[in-house]
């Protein structure tokens with residue numbers, strides 16, 4: 205509204221070479237495998253290794269928040285065999301990471317709808333969250349059964365329940381309150397969304413959080429992604445002029 209002074213919902217970080225809050229859409233596993241005549245699952249296996257390597261490198265580079273898109277609310281549409289393979293990789297990763305990531309100063313969290321996940325996976329997720337909760341370095345959000353639309357719907361329902369209970373009035377709901385009701389809670393806005401694989405879309409990833417994010421799309425497939433590719437993306441990010449609606 206004109207003339208109405210309102211608290212800025214969008215914070216304006218000083219431009220830095222390295223994004224403070226980075227989102228990665230780890231895409232291209234299937235095509236990578238197909239190119240080699242391998243089953244799609246083989247791409248997910250290599251993709252999971254690259255995920256570990258790049259996560260550790262992000263922490264070294266000084267990224268404060270990293271969100272990786274591991275499985276979307278739409279990925280259940282894939283053949284059961286592929287979904288099972290992804291869930292098994294996740295089990296394996298969670299078991300190994302409980303040892304592997306202990307040495308790292310990384311706090312692990314999961315974002316997404318947990319209701320559809322198997323009980324043993326949920327238990328491993330809780331363990332990973334609890335055993336890394338005290339870490340002071342980078343926060344790693346693993347987006348699992350995550351969809352931005354589902355996230356906003358769930359947050360809206362939670363706020364509606366609070367209105368119904370008489371705790372808040374509809375007018376109390378502002379950008380800050382809605383943002384805090386999302387899985388990412390009080391984390392800062394996303395600075396950079398990185399998508400390898402040659403697709404130029406968000407695919408329901410962090411739609412609220414990336415309102416003023418920069419986008420870097422790269423042609424490399426995720427299993428081929430290297431530290432040098434990450435640095436190239438950061439260089440591109442550092443060249444951007446972020447204006448946040450100002451001049």
Ligand code: IPE
Nearest residue numbers: 230231232233234235236274
């Ligand atoms: C991303 O790679 C991993 C998941 C979505 C789980 P894809 O499996 O989407 O690979 P492409 O895009 O088919 O090559």
Ligand code: IPE
Nearest residue numbers: 229230231273274275276407
């Ligand atoms: C997005 O990739 C989801 C993940 C990387 C986990 P998709 O491969 O599912 O996205 P679309 O289908 O190409 O949009």
Ligand code: MG
Nearest residue numbers: 231232233234
């Ligand atoms: Mg894909």
